[in-house]
Amino acid sequence: MPVSTQQPPSRVTGTIGVALIDGTPLVREGLSSLVNRTTGLRFLGSAEAANVGLRLCQRLRPDVVLVDAALDPRGQLAHLLSSAGATRVVLLIDDARRTNQYLAAALAAGVAGVIRRSAQPAELLRAIQSVHTEGRYLDPALAPALAAPSPRAQPQPRQALSKREHQVLQLIADGLENQAIADVLYVSVETVRTHVKSILRKLSSRDRTHAVAVAFRSGVLVVDEPVPGSRPAHD
Template sequence: MRVLIADDQTLVRTGFRVILEAEGDIEVVAEAGTGAEAVRQARQARPDVILMDIRMPELDGLAATEEIRRHADPPTIVVLTTFDQNEYVYRALRAGAAGFLLKDAPSTRLIAAVRAAATGDSLIEPAITRRLVERFAAPPPPSGPPAVLAALTERERDVLRLMARGLSNAEIAAELVVAETTVKTHVARILAKLNIRDRVQAVVLAYQSGFATRGQR
């Protein structure tokens, strides 16, 4: 797995590099200290995954994410954030980022996020997903949920509601008393039926359409 680390703090980049390269199957192929440099390195180094900070000079992580996602066969982007940057993270997800990770997350979460992103999945802090989407999702349109949701089975709608609450696959499996592999299958079918890229977009759609609501349990 080829990784590009984009952060304006040298110590942060160094720390992430040490953690990731301790894994035998992860290689940090480039670093970037600005958003503009991240865009250049994304083209030149051809990483599979980019860890993208939001606040960087020249070009911030949001603009860099939008630019990189316009590339042919773009890498997966995981946004690095802190709790006080909620609105920026939501914009990053809308720009095409696959997920986000707290900068102070344990090393195991960093490694898991990179592995998930490299396989086309996304590892998102459940609590942050819930806070972000519930705070910033647009109110449902007067027409109600989009007709495409009708294609989901009752169990798939159950899974989507739990995804909207920020639950991980393992937590959804425990809630529904099914195997985690069964949940993964439901998630894959939800994404296919809704014609969306990842679970982040599914969660945003659930709130924006009114299918899920603030405080829903």
């Protein structure tokens, strides 16, 4: 069955609405049971394919949606789901995708959390609750992969980012586009574009996603770093 929803779809006040996009029937059935027997959570529905899952989430507006990374190899689905800002995306990662490049790209696409598909139920519940209340969760077992430098990468001296450039880079890593970054930092879109160009140059990056990956590998960004506030900063 391609899509499954709990009826009625309206949510009980104070509960966290959860949805799942995963191609494995046993995973869909298991998560539904786990969530519905957990106080404060409610399972809203599931889908086995990315396009069906996107429509499901647009209709039900879950607080948290878990996505099988195999169904979103380039982060496009995660970006679409998180772009509205109301839904937090947690990627279920298998061993084939436990690389620093994939994890950094996932965070750049707007993913709020990543967790192993083999994680224990208690860990999965912790991830759901953490991304809902804190906006981010990283499976402790995946943190070393994200922090580890690429074996082929040779450390090169780089110009330090300004305080404002660092803020812009953090917001890029959280999946924000230029207009949203401008709104958060109270600057013009053109100013954001200028900062982005400077970031790419200083980090020797070909695009925004690559810049985030380089920043995580080199320690310019760290996983638990707080998201910048909206107070003006000097360049």
